[in-house]
Amino acid sequence: MTGGGHAADLALAGIVLLGSCVQWLTGMGFALVAVPALILLLGPSEGxxxxxxxxxxxxxVGLAGGWRRVRPAAMVPLCAAAACTVPAGAWLTHRLPAPALLLVMGGLVTVAVLLIMRGARVPALRGTRGAVVAGAAGGFMNTAAGVGGPPISLYAVNAGWTIREFVPNAQFYGVVVNAFSVTANGLPDLSAPRWASVTAAMTVGALIGRGLAGRLPEPRARLLVLGLALAGGVTAVGKGLWGL
Structure with a gap:
């Protein structure tokens, strides 16, 4: 394997480790942090x-300890709406050229992060109607751009959920919508050694994240995740514009 190949493997493992770590810290940080870097490294579709x-x-894995706190009344409309929009996201991913996909993905991440930072209050994201709107947006964004969490975060803000309520429900939604997305988009074309390094990085990231969870204040962890996500989103937008 060439030096460039080794560097790419190390970069991939580092991205996954960081994403896994912040996911365990905040409940939904993996995609926001990792997707912009993954699409720059592997290309939009594979990323x-x-x-x-x-x-x-x-x-x-995260849901195993918190499934009793899942709210079925919110999760049913969220997940059902996501199932309806996943095909549209998959269609977009396979039709747009790479620079356009980078632009779309980076733009979605950037806008979503800015809205979350503002704690946007949106009347349309309340109640059952809000769950349907957030679920539909999340399903489309997750399949098209790998980032389905921001609409659910905004829904939780407007529903007044605490972080203790948000994490298990976000993890439940993550299990369901990512299963839909993988079914629609397929599996990434990675070699066995790369799969092994990705799995190891996820495990190490989880251990670090769980270790930091009790030590790093929640506001600081949240700010770190959003800052990394915003930087990645802006970078993806810039590369997409350059490619066009």
Whole structure:
């Protein structure tokens, strides 16, 4: 393997490790942090499907200890709406050229992060109607851009959920919507050694994230995740514009 190949493998493992770490810290940080970097490293299509696989796997493990706090009344409309828009996201991913996809993905991440930073209050994101709107947006964004969490975060803000309420429900949604997305987009085309390094990075990231969860104040962790996500989104937009 060439030096460039080794560097790419190390970069991939580092991205996944960081994403896994912040996912365990905040409940939904993997895609925001990792997707912009993954699409720059692997290309839009492969980056998205790898993010879907990794985020889904992390959500499954995280949900094991908190499934009793899942709210079915909110999750049913959220997940049902996501199932309806996943095909549209998959269609977009396979039709747009790479620079346009980078632009779309980076733009979605950037706008979503700015809205979350503002704590946007949106009347349309309240109640059952809000769950349908957020779920539909999340399903489309997750399959098209690998980032389905921001609409759910905004829904939770408008529903007044605490972080304790948000995390297990976000993980449940992550399991379901990423399963939909992987079914629609397929699995990433990675070699066995790369799969092994990705799995190891996810495990190490989870251990670090769980270790930091009790030590890093929630506002600081949240600001770190959003700052990294915003930087990645802006970078993806810039590369997309350059490619066009």
């Amino acid at each position: 998205v499907v790898l993010a879907n696989c990794a985020a889904g796997a992390i959500s499954v």
